[in-house]
Amino acid sequence: MNLQLYRSEAFPESTIRVSGSKSETNRLLLLQALFATIQLENTSNSDDSEVMIKALHTSGELIDIHHAGTAMRFLTAYFATQPGREVVLTGSPRMKERPIKILVEALRQLGATISYEAEEGYPPIRIVGKKLSESKVALPADVSSQYISALLLIAAGLENGLELTLEGKITSIPYIQMTLQLLKEVGITAHFEGNTIRVVPMKEILAPVVVTVESDWSSASYFYSIVALASPGTAITLSSYKANSLQGDSALADLYQSFGVETTFENKHVVLKKTNVPLKPVTFELNHTPDIAQTIAVTCFGLGIGCHLTGLYTLKIKETDRLEALKTELEKLGAAITITDDSLTLEASTTINPNVSIATYHDHRMAMAFAPLALRVPIIIADAGVVSKSYPQFWEDMKAVGLKMEEVKA
Structure with a gap:
């Protein structure tokens, strides 16, 4: 299944219940x-x-x-x-x-x-x-x-x-x-x-x-990306999360402040809200949070800012070589990107090529990390069903937060 993704005209305030942490x-x-x-x-x-x-x-x-x-x-x-x-x-x-x-x-x-x-x-x-x-x-x-x-x-x-x-x-x-x-x-x-x-x-x-089981913070990363790429005032509520999480990817709450995403914990919910902050290049050490590296790289590309991400050496032995896969797919979109065995450097860019088909390499995180870019340009996600590995209801939840989609032929 290949999905063409578009931005919806309306951007609803949504409450999403995310499944328990896979980890x-x-x-x-x-x-x-x-x-x-x-x-x-x-x-x-x-x-x-x-x-x-x-x-x-x-x-x-x-x-x-x-x-x-x-x-x-x-x-x-x-x-x-x-x-x-x-x-x-x-x-x-x-x-x-x-x-x-x-x-x-x-x-x-x-x-x-x-x-x-x-x-x-x-x-x-x-x-x-x-x-x-x-x-x-x-x-x-x-x-x-x-x-x-x-x-x-x-x-x-x-x-x-x-x-x-x-x-x-x-x-x-x-x-x-x-x-x-x-x-x-x-x-x-x-x-x-x-x-x-x-x-x-x-x-x-x-x-x-x-x-x-607390809900999955890695899954939350895609909503952080959606809010970061949306206009100021956009808000999404996620459940069930806690401030003193056991999951390393809860570092999202701090990291995404650089992209104007404010995180507020309310009871067992977390509210993400886009604020107006000046954007500048970021340098993140992701040794403890490698699963969110793809999401962060795509967020930066969508925002038109550069990034230097390190601590990524485990990405080469995941579902695919995620560093090579990221480089290949971001370059198709027009990015200037270099990688080493441990790092990724993305140059600031204001142009995104539309209607590009993103290969997912049997990797659920490739599909989900690139989906939020649909807020900027129409994009095609190949083999979209791969998300079931960690997040079976991902596409339904993307519709709920304002993405339109239709199935297209390969």
Whole structure:
């Protein structure tokens, strides 16, 4: 499905209910599989979370997680701890190019039995579940935080708990802190001191624990972009959000002040309002918030201002190489942009080529990041259905905030 997007003449004030955080949901689903007394509310309805639920409740050997990177990492750790289960975890062609060796090696240090079905270091992998009695493991701290979170999520279920040493500079700390806070919310004891995290073992959680998942801040980023590109006075209300969020992408509230977006927390809602501020080039370090880099780059291009974004090295191993994809698609729109392995630099530009078809590379965030540009020029989003990976109702919500759209042929 390819969608042609236009700006609506009217721009309604809207209240949008955003689904629960995919990041929180998938962590809690794994904890719920280990401790059955955990109850969840406002869970994500994303494809990734649906894949996670299906995998945790299937009895078959072959488990296909498609494009769901979080599910691949978390389920690798989970099935390694399940005596009597033997599974093969596989995924999409792109998933088979995404490295998993660091996590596999860490689990092997704990005693896990995992082998590669094809290329060394990459899915598909065969896991023979067993009781893991080793409790000490070390891994590089500058890799995907999902490796670290995967180990922390199974830690309390290990016979002797876990002592995890992170070697080198720690990156993506907000996602590690999110995992630790969720452990705390369900009653698991963990300590993070220096470069060492210790998790105390637990046989069971006796009393029922109800956890309400906060709505997804990464999904909120597209509404921040809409408001930034709209006229002063435009307002959008989103629910359910809190000021003391566990999600690193809540940094949006601060970052988008540079684009004239004012954030106000009211009860469990957040109100975004466009104010009139002078626009100037921005420099952001996004080491802790890489998932919003695409949205910020497109926002800056739409506003006609330059930006220099750093801390982006993990984007090369996502659903696509997001830096290359951003460069290619922004250049089609008329942007002057340079990238390195870690950064993106966009020059200020006042011209946007209209009616350009944006390729999405099987990447949900490419589709959603470029959609707000329709406030400036008509734009076509190819393979628009890819948004279901994290935000199935995205296009309906875009209509609610003032975008018009129609299906067009490729």
